[in-house]
Structures are given as C-alpha cells and as structure tokens.
Amino acid sequence: MKIEGEFLFDKATPTAVWNFLTDPDRIARCLPGCEKLVPLDDGTYEMTLIFGVGAIRGKFGGTIRLHDIHAMTDYRMNVSGSGTVGFVNGEGTIRLEPDDAGIHVSYTGDVAAGGPIAAVGQRMMSGAARMIIDQFFKCVAGNLQS
Numbered sequence: 001m002k003i004e005g006e007f008l009f010d011k012a013t014p015t016a017v018w019n020f021l022t023d024p025d026r027i028a029r030c031l032p033g034c035e036k037l038v039p040l041d042d043g044t045y046e047m048t049l050i051f052g053v054g055a056i057r058g059k060f061g062g063t064i065r066l067h068d069i070h071a072m073t074d075y076r077m078n079v080s081g082s083g084t085v086g087f088v089n090g091e092g093t094i095r096l097e098p099d100d101a102g103i104h105v106s107y108t109g110d111v112a113a114g115g116p117i118a119a120v121g122q123r124m125m126s127g128a129a130r131m132i133i134d135q136f137f138k139c140v141a142g143n144l145q146s
Contacts, residue, residue: 001110001111001112001113001122001125001126001129002108002109002110003090003092003107003108003109003110003111003126003129003130003133004106004107004108004109005106005107005130005133006104006105006106006107007104007105007134007137007141008101008102008103008104008105009102009103009104009105009140009141009144010101010102011102011141011144011145012102012103012141012144012145013103014072014096014098014103015072016144017096017103017105017140017144018071018072018096020140020143020144021094021096021105021140022066022069022075024037024038024039024045025037026140026143029139029143030135030136030139030140030143031049031132031136032132032135032136033049033050033051033132034047034048034049035048035049035050035059036048037064040063042065043065043066043067043069044063044064044065044066045063045064045065045066046061046062046063047060047061047062047063047064047081048060048061049062049081051088051117051128051132052085052128053117053120053124053125053128054120054124056085056116056117056119056120057085058083058084058085058086058117059083059084060081060082060083060088061081061082061083062079062080062081062082062088063078063079063080063081064077064078064079065077065078072096073095073096073097074093074094074095074096075093075094076091076092076093076094077091077092077093077094077109078090078091079091079092079111085115085116085117086113086114086115086116086117086118087113087114087115088111088112088113088117089111089112089113090109090110090111090112091109091110092107092108092109092110093107093108093109094106094107095107105137107133111125111129113125
C-alpha cells in the first residue's frame with residue numbers, strides 16, 4: 001500500500017520542525033496509540049503501539065529505524081511491527097521544504113500488512129493510516145505553537 005501526503009507548518013521554523021520530528025519523546029507524545037518509543041543504537045527505536053482498523057485492534061511491538069539522514073531536509077525510515085492481529089512492515093521518506101508559506105513536510109512510503117489486520121482491506125487500512133498521520137501532524141503543529 002502506498003502512502004503519501006504533506007502537511008504545512010505555517011508558524012514554525014525549520015529547526016523547530018526538524019527537532020520535533022527527530023525527538024523520540026516528542027514523537028511518542030503525538031503518535032496516536034504509541035505506548036513506548038525508546039532509542040536503541042544506530043538510529044533504531046523500539047516501539048509499542050496500539051493500532052486498529054475497524055473491529056480488528058491490537059498491540060504491536062517492533063522497531064523504527066531512521067537512516068540516510070540529511071539534517072534539516074530529509075530522512076528515510078523503516079518500520080517493522082507485529083502483534084496478535086498481524087504484522088506491518090514499511091519504509092518511507094520524510095522531507096522538509098521551507099518556503100514563504102511555512103515549512104512543508106512531505107511523506108511517501110510503502111506499507112505491507114499481513115494477518116487478520118490485512119483482512120479489512122487496503123482501502124480501510126489506507127484511511128486509518130491517513131487519519132493517524134493527520135492526527136500526528138496536527139499534534140506536532142499544536143506543540144510547536146505553544
């Protein structure tokens with residue numbers, strides 16, 4: 001499943017947005033369902049996340065690894081998680097682009113899921129992923145303005 005989109009931070013500096021999007025404590029506070037995001041080595045974070053689509057809901061454990069980091073502009077990430085309702089694996093890119101309107105953050109990625117959670121269908125999973133991403137970026141924007 002392909003996921004892509006963008007979010008505009010109109011009242012923040014590039015440094016503030018970058019620092020937020022690379023700080024595991026701040027990410028964990030804004031990521032819906034995130035119970036734990038702990039730094040390990042080499043840009044890897046151990047995570048525990050509660051996620052659900054439709055009636056299928058469960059706890060996932062796994063890792064997020066940031067790599068190919070170009071400070072203040074972009075980074076790539078790999079996500080791997082599994083739980084009682086299946087597994088999710090993905091990779092993507094986060095890119096920051098400042099202009100006169102503010103800081104545009106764009107994201108692209110590919111996600112694969114298996115097990116019971118995949119049975120709900122790609123359309124429902126895609127909608128749920130977009131909703132979580134939107135909630136995350138709105139939370140980030142709110143935290144950057146306070």
